[in-house]
Amino acid sequence: MANITEYREKRVPSAEQIKALLPVLQTPHLHFDAKSQTLSFSSPQVAIDLGGIAKGYACDLAIDYLKRLGIEHAYVSAGGDSRILGDRLGRSWLIGIKNPRLTSASDKNTVITLPLSNTAVSTSGDYERFFIDETTGERIHHIINPRTGRSAMGVISVTILGPEGIGTDPLSTSVFILGVEKGLNLINKMPEYDAVIIDAQGQVHFSEGLMPPSN
Secondary structure: OHHHHHHHHOOOOOOHHHHHHHHOOHHEEEEEEOOOOEEEOOOOHHHOOOOOOOOHHHHHHHHHHEEEOOOOOOEEEOOOOEEEOOOOOOOOOOEEEEEEOOOOOOOOOEEEEEEEEOEEEEEEEEEOOEOOOOOOOOOOOOOOEEOOOOOOOOOOEEEEEOHHHHHHHHHHHHHHHHHHHHHHHHHHHHOOEEEEEEEOOOOOEEEEOOOOOOO
């Protein structure tokens, strides 16, 4: 809701700012012309970026390119998004889900390790881009709930597994905003996808397609 300068300067938008901008956080303000392949906005206050989808898609493109070169085993990573091609020469790739709340040197860096192959993986969390509001002590992060205009609460990490990053990347953000119950209900209706959600109390939740793995 705040502009990027305010965020970098650790300034929380006022209630008045949020109230004024909430009406433009709606998809009816986006107009896609399929014939010309263009997107226009009905309000000058509307803007979009590709932060919730570009990295997953970029991983897909990289894997597609490697396939054309004849490569059968690869791992491509772009921050919180990655894509695995094949396995690791007969073994599964071991992908760790980061501990969202490292508080001491003795804490484990990862809370879960998943053996994977031929999978896209996307993680959204509140622990990479954030600041603490000095007035309230609240963690202000970059994943905004469009219903409130404020940082989404209740979940601290969501990892989505699926066939392609173009799907896992937006889903990780969406599930983060939906929360544990609604998020798992959504993923459980999508047979190709699975989720690992860590809530604000540190409890780990799995979608129906996953059995809790050993730490």
